[in-house]
Amino acid sequence: MDCDCLCIGPTGSGKTLLLRNLVCPASVDFTTSSAPTMGTSMKTIKLKEQKSVTICELGGNVAPLWHNYYSGINKIMFVVDASNLCQISAAGVLLYSVLAEPALRSAKILLVLSKMDASYRQMRNEALLMLQIKRLQVEVPQEITIIQASSYSSEGLDEIKKWLES
Numbered sequence: 001m002d003c004d005c006l007c008i009g010p011t012g013s014g015k016t017l018l019l020r021n022l023v024c025p026a027s028v029d030f031t032t033s034s035a036p037t038m039g040t041s042m043k044t045i046k047l048k049e050q051k052s053v054t055i056c057e058l059g060g061n062v063a064p065l066w067h068n069y070y071s072g073i074n075k076i077m078f079v080v081d082a083s084n085l086c087q088i089s090a091a092g093v094l095l096y097s098v099l100a101e102p103a104l105r106s107a108k109i110l111l112v113l114s115k116m117d118a119s120y121r122q123m124r125n126e127a128l129l130m131l132q133i134k135r136l137q138v139e140v141p142q143e144i145t146i147i148q149a150s151s152y153s154s155e156g157l158d159e160i161k162k163w164l165e166s
């Protein structure tokens with residue numbers, strides 16, 4: 001499969017809406033909720049200077065199969081819902097298992113703390129604590145960039161595009 005970047009993370013963490021927003025903010029409809037992505041979904045995002053990047057979303061429900069897509073990938077976007085207390089520590093364990101994959105040793109990692117508009121979200125530091133990011137960073141070789149984002153308020157979307165360009 002021909003993609004530059006994988007977008008992964010637990011089911012419902014906001015991957016589909018985030019990617020749709022990155023493709024075209026005007027096309028996003030907030031009145032309906034999206035169905036969980038079954039299998040994979042590809043999106044091409046336009047960046048500046050006629051450049052573009054193809055991102056493949058892999059649903060959280062197929063996490064055991066993610067590794068089939070790792071070869072040749074040098075960027076991973078891992079989306080965690082910062083408003084979902086129940087999910088966040090499990091997401092840390094999942095992230096660790098991804099970063100421990102030999103095929104992804106030299107991949108660049110973007111950790112997106114999503115849904116930062118939600119009033120009941122975890123604050124950045126609490127979220128990072130629950131994900132055990134500090135411990136993880138000393139154990140894995142990858143460089144991890146952390147961006148707080150919201151598809152509702154558009155927070156962080158420009159930063160994500162910049163990361164995709166880099």
Ligand SMILES: Nc1nc2c(ncn2[C@@H]2O[C@H](COP(=O)(O)OP(=O)(O)O)[C@@H](O)[C@H]2O)c(=O)[nH]1
Pocket residue numbers: 009010011012013014015016017018032033034035036037114115116117118149150151152153
């Ligand atoms: N408050 C809030 N809700 C969001 C945001 N992004 C997604 N959601 C909601 O979270 C649910 C799951 O989103 P979706 O993009 O399908 O998640 P996916 O399973 O990771 O692809 C949907 O009901 C969305 O409306 C966000 O930035 N803020």
Ligand SMILES: [Mg+2]
Pocket residue numbers: 015016017035036037057059
């Ligand atoms: Mg999805």
